[in-house]
Amino acid sequence: MTDMSVKVGALTLANPVMPASGSFSVDLAKVMDLNRLGALVAKTVSREYRTGNPAPRVAELETGMINSIGLPTKGIKYFQEHQVPEFREFTPPLIASISAEDAEDFANMARDVSVPGVSAIEINISCPTRAPGGGNFALHEDHTYKVVKGIREATDLPIWAKLSPNAGDVTAVAQAAEAAGANALTVANTILGLKINIDSFKPAIGNKFGGISGPGTKPIILRMVYQCSKAVKIPVIGCGGIVKAEDVIEYMLAGATAVQVGYMTFRNPTAMIAMIDGVDAWCEKKGFKKVSDLTGAMIEEKLMDTFTSATMPIGG
């Protein structure tokens, strides 16, 4: 029995596996025991009702999927009155996710979502199809600092800043979020992409551009998790292309304290539970008593001289 608990700042989770915002709702209780999850992460909510983007909202890629849902929401009031109570029927901590188009509304949203039953707030400052000044603040460190600062002043709950993989300098953004008072970073949202249907000559999804998720993104986001975890002291939550227990382990070795799973829940809705069990079994086999010992455990050696490396046995 591995000690599967992890600490994301002050918040202790029973295990490091939780859903990614937008891929989860209590409706999944229809297929599995939600109490096994490390945390419950709600779909991003904004102040008012939003219809979201035109259909079709997803398309299949060669190596995953592209989506532009457009953050449909019933608004903050519905979230407080209906969704929080529903989530509270389960034991794992609830992480709210919020979005807004300007820094002021973001701060107000953070205040309004800080209701009993919410354990932390993930701030979705990285919606891939928005502008840096209008919902995708995480494209730049200055926008990020400003929006996080305002949110920090509006709530006492832990803030998890969800970063954008489309930023040119993700470590600068990570440091800005930390400096402004974020308690953890979620790395990352989807990667901006395009798919064209060569039969119709039209973009494959209604919004033209969309966010890429699934296994194709893993080596990119993993690199960012590594870079961010080296650049900041606050915990990093890895999110991108995780489809199996081995991916959870790889993210933790890269520096993640916990992980989020999006796409894979669409493919196999119970996959998160298989991952938890898989990581547990792997730790036992490898002799890790605590899963948290994996965080940042990648071994870094000095780069080998090229000639020497070319005289080494394979895998040696």
Place this chain on the structure above:
Amino acid sequence: MTDMSVKVGALTLANPVMPASGSFSVDLAKVMDLNRLGALVAKTVSREYRTGNPAPRVAELETGMINSIGLPTKGIKYFQEHQVPEFREFTPPLIASISAEDAEDFANMARDVSVPGVSAIEINISCPTRAPGGGNFALHEDHTYKVVKGIREATDLPIWAKLSPNAGDVTAVAQAAEAAGANALTVANTILGLKINIDSFKPAIGNKFGGISGPGTKPIILRMVYQCSKAVKIPVIGCGGIVKAEDVIEYMLAGATAVQVGYMTFRNPTAMIAMIDGVDAWCEKKGFKKVSDLTGAMIEEKLMDTFTSATMPIGG
């Protein structure tokens, strides 16, 4: 019989399919007729001999591969004296690829590589594992402008600037390259990534970070090709994750004038020829007389209102 020729600026290619730098040498004549290719693109060369990065230099990803070869080269002199004559035994135009660690050397390299037999120079200003000031100029528009400007003054040959997908604002970089005198853009080099071997706890490749190529990158690079081709007037050459004729078509619809193939040649060394034949057959079936009509032919309609879109038949 489709007219398969395309014009990359002043240079006419027999067809839009050519190898990506680093995945091609005349050694491939062992498996196919190189004269069928649109162009021959040489491996990047620098001034002096370079050993390159430590082994292992590649690893397999869930959706492609990661590499850090580190631009090994026998140097410019060897290129001029041995490689250019070898390439000249084949009919397609030769595109040299050069790299340097500062703008001055880059300009000198451009001058020195402008020898008879070279039809254009691709400038590899986007080696993913280097710094913006030291070989990866394409991470930022200012570095890009400066380096391209110097090169423009040093040669009369067409310059193809190879951009980086790791830039925060790829269209700004594209515009900087155009403003500085580039004649075409190659979009793009590999995406910076990391893979960790969870058995050894070490990075899977000798250089730790590497460049991701293969199908997982297609929707990202395709989006960049679309964005760049809208942002500049010079031709854009698409490069990233192309493994089949349909991908060539998708890139052309997005705005590419021609394409480059890297990874797929490792998998199936004759794949480029199959793609040329496949695109030809597709054009005939669809009634396109000239393949060049595909460039930028993606149909763009006004975004549909969400509610209306949700009353439309699927695929309609």
Place this chain on the structure above:
Amino acid sequence: MAATIFASAPTTPAKPGYCASRADITAEEALLPVLSNEWVNDEYKHMIVQGTPKTLAAVPGQFFNILPPSPDAGDLWLRRPQSIYQVDKANGRLEFLYKCVGRGTNGMATLKPGDNLDVVGPLGKGAFEIPEGAKNIVVLGRGVGLATLAPISQLAKERGIGVTALLSARSPELAMGADLYSKVGTVVKLLDTDGTSGVENVEKVLRQLIAEKKADAFFTCGSARLQALMKKLGKEHDISGQVAMEQVMACGLGPCYVCIRGFETADGHKDLRRVCFDGPVFNLQEAL
């Protein structure tokens, strides 16, 4: 030996306490053994699989979200929704009737007896309901819509309710399900080849059925055109109706908001609903 590439929990609870705290776990991920998978005509296949207790609990109008094997060297990443065509509880079998239109359904077509069908389900509210007191119903389907309408027709038959099945198709060869539907009621074929599938003719047929008191409830699936027609006549004659709708899906369970359709209630209020969660069966008068 082979690495586990995609995680998937055991399909039946393995640990004590491994069960929903809030509601019963009514759907599951399951690998169902394929018993047969035969061509019905040039475009449609009929698949029979061995069910599990949970999957066999599927009710008319529900669907399964299916991950077929890839038909080519690439991968499939999203599941494909398929209505349940028949639930044969006595023999523990589930049946699907599907049209091969793309990579997913063509992949499904490659499955052979002995292979497994990878499903998640049953999903959807499956709210096909025969209104209290109805003596005769009309089902109007086109293409695979017929697959979706089969279970409700069968249920009607079991309850002694009369069924008129209007089967619309491009050609006689493609008018499948006639055998099945002739076991549960009267079959009328509406074909493109002889013009009988035209809206005017279908309207005539429907008006006649209404006149004959054979239409206490309407059910439709598979054609926007026919749906609009049934909606109009239903409104005119105050006949309650239901429609099973389709939309591209991802999760199939509710969280992702991919499968939206627009609706309008009697009081003019418009809203978006999720086909997988709020449907796939909806009030015909509210559907657009």
Place this chain on the structure above:
Amino acid sequence: MAATIFASAPTTPAKPGYCASRADITAEEALLPVLSNEWVNDEYKHMIVQGTPKTLAAVPGQFFNILPPSPDAGDLWLRRPQSIYQVDKANGRLEFLYKCVGRGTNGMATLKPGDNLDVVGPLGKGAFEIPEGAKNIVVLGRGVGLATLAPISQLAKERGIGVTALLSARSPELAMGADLYSKVGTVVKLLDTDGTSGVENVEKVLRQLIAEKKADAFFTCGSARLQALMKKLGKEHDISGQVAMEQVMACGLGPCYVCIRGFETADGHKDLRRVCFDGPVFNLQEAL
């Protein structure tokens, strides 16, 4: 019907003029029908495939770059190099002997007669050469190194040259190829289980062979330790030697510079060479 997901040109030139202008096309992409694929012991399999004229032209030391099917739900993206174990020209067959160590080789192990093996080849210079005038050679291999050394041993036999085959392995069960090698020469098993595989013992055996004039040339593959030993004794006694080297590969043809190994020539000059292009067979005295 299914989309073509990966492009691949026809394996034989289809159009006139579709042939190299500079050199002959000596290698090809081919799908070779699997005739058999059997376990030799717990770790090794032996595969026989039907060759084509080009693939059957493979010479000792050359290899094929193989794309096995995936053994799991994921994909394989890079080919795996495999030495040619035997070329049976009379029957048009190629044979491979391979150890199942990871996803690629485990995927290869799933192939059944009737499936196809996806190969590119023959590749490499295949420069295994028996020096002029040699009467007796020694081959020293460990593990799959034995596969690589088989063709040169066979060639020696065909030329009437004596072969002593030193087969190093963890245990008697894993010392494969004894049958094959006993047909071409004298077999000596060197085992971990009885300590005979230890470097000191192998050195004793080699020195004895040298003393007995049974060692006019050395060939080795599969163990850095044994390679170093043979190199030392070769140098000491001026016995020419060759080693077949391995390195992780991508293209297998030369352009990518992935498969580098370090060498040092007699005059102390160090360089990097490509296993796929410059080798995989190298001068033992230059190998590091």
